Amino acid sequence: MTRALTRKGEATRARIVAGAAAEIRERGVDEVRLEDVMAHTGTSKGQLFHYFPDGKEGLLLAVAQHEADEVLIDQEPMLSNLTSWPAWLAWRDRLIERYLAQGVKCPLNGLLGQTGRRAPGAQAIVTGLMWRWQKAITEGIRHMQSTGDIAPDLDADRAAAALLAGIQGGVLLLLSTGKIDHLEAVLDLTIDSLRAGARTGGS
Amino acid sequence: MTRALTRKGEATRARIVAGAAAEIRERGVDEVRLEDVMAHTGTSKGQLFHYFPDGKEGLLLAVAQHEADEVLIDQEPMLSNLTSWPAWLAWRDRLIERYLAQGVKCPLNGLLGQTGRRAPGAQAIVTGLMWRWQKAITEGIRHMQSTGDIAPDLDADRAAAALLAGIQGGVLLLLSTGKIDHLEAVLDLTIDSLRAGARTGGS
DNA sequence: CGATTTTTGGACTTGCAGGTCCATTTTTGC
């Protein structure tokens, strides 16, 4: 079906997605014209529509998927190894560091707003990202419960949901206010709160 | 300066803002054309540019301010009276109820993405909203500390920041996933966590 | 090496939404 891409074609397609993603991160979705992408990636209009027959919509979707994947990759290997309190703090630090560096440039924020309503696919991409993210956190909590570092009667899924929401809100507030304070507060207070639950099985 | 609006003019202006807000809530910012607003509010293009000389930009800004104010008004009188645990729960219930009813229609989400980059005013509106919101929560926490229901050594501002971030993230996740679970989890767990801090001065 | 398919470039079309203009009607204030 999707077969019919030579090596060169695949490279070009990837270059377009990466270039468009960079452009969007830098200047925002609604400021980026197809021509900007062409200029920035050294491609022609014919190529754009050759690789993305659905036009801008399709390209944006591909970029969104690309950026969603990046989000989780950037948190590795910490996110998949929340097996001790120092590991949790390392993850916390990575998040702060990453978003501090990113600043106000959030790729997905705009992409959702832009494609969210019309494209059913965009919703799915974000939902998928959140689901994977939350799953990783849940597993971290479960592991800490297995070692007795977190109370076993705590609802891991619910706690992970709350933490994930906090992170999202923290990033959102970073986007609006430019300050990292909220994200920091959420991470520190929530992790502390998880820690406090250890009392039952104490170390 | 801004003087020169008859009663009729003021009414028309208000009708435009309210109508545009409704339209945007219903169909999203980037789906709403000036013509839609005209049709929906029974106004002409001349009027739109008469009341909003800066065109769409200015209108969007006015709508954003309008919606930002609504957000806090909708939480009253609970938000300004976080003076007992039942009051906190009443506020919690109001939030859940309100966002459950709102569903995926978030007025500010898109407005920020749309005007955020270019208009310096849009940023200010959201920042202002968040600041007022957080201040109200902080005051609630301080009050509970004064009655001994929350430990006095807790950093009220930091806790409020975390709670606010949690709420924002909960709403964001409601927008992406359609489920209220995250918002519920954040509110319940965070409030519980505040409660747990009462131990010091216990009742 | 020749047929076939993919890749590429870029000129051209198109639709539409934001914005301009001005003529007409209504309101205001004396």
Next chain:
DNA sequence: GCAAAAATGGACCTGCAAGTCCAAAAATCG
């Protein structure tokens, strides 16, 4: 009631960015 100012209606202009089309170049494969 009458000048001045504000409110209204809607025809018109304009620019731009997405999308179309096709012909030339390069790659693939037997």
